Amino acid sequence: MRIMPDKPIFSPADAVLxxxxxxxxxxxxxxxxxxxxxxxxxxxxxxxxxxxxxEQAAAIAGVDPVYWNAMEHGDRKISYALWQYFxxxxxGTFAHxxxxxxxxxxxxxxxxxxGLTQKQIKDVLFTSAESxxxxxxxxxxxxxxxxxxxxxxxxxPQK
Numbered sequence: 172m173r174i175m176p177d178k179p180i181f182s183p184a185d186a187v188l189x190x191x192x193x194x195x196x197x198x199x200x201x202x203x204x205x206x207x208x209x210x211x212x213x214x215x216x217x218x219x220x221x222x223x224x225x226e227q228a229a230a231i232a233g234v235d236p237v238y239w240n241a242m243e244h245g246d247r248k249i250s251y252a253l254w255q256y257f258x259x260x261x262x263g264t265f266a267h268x269x270x271x272x273x274x275x276x277x278x279x280x281x282x283x284x285x286g287l288t289q290k291q292i293k294d295v296l297f298t299s300a301e302s303x304x305x306x307x308x309x310x311x312x313x314x315x316x317x318x319x320x321x322x323x324x325x326x327x328p329q330k
Contacts, residue, residue, distance in 0.1 A: 211245035
């Protein structure tokens with residue numbers, strides 16, 4: 172069962188925590204997103220540095236705690252987009268956002284605002300073209316975590 176955080180798990184203004192996470196990931200101050208796919212040990216290490224439980228990490232990512240645990244043990248791979256979202260959340264970028272339902276027209280409006288095709292959205296999120304099509308047609312719900320990441324990446328293309 173997914174536990175959705177209804178309030179930030181910790182203060183997004185915690186500069187010491189942010190520095191510890193950046194150091195763990197090797198991120199310079201000018202870079203917000205990790206540029207490599209994490210090994211399972213890195214997923215666990217970042218969670219431990221953040222001082223959060225498996226359940227809290229799973230809630231941030233919007234996955235089941237059993238699935239998160241499997242990612243930390245190398246039995247499952249974390250998607251690159253989900254990894255980016257998780258790191259940005261820990262760095263305070265998304266900590267103020269609440270879980271919500273993303274309507275198909277929200278994705279289409281965002282895509283049109285930046286003049287992008289569905290294929291380009293697929294490339295930004297490291298997902299399939301079929302997923303983007305399903306989200307826009309309303310056949311599947313787009314995870315709000317991916318929508319937030321997409322908004323962030325489109326608004327901050329240099330990071």
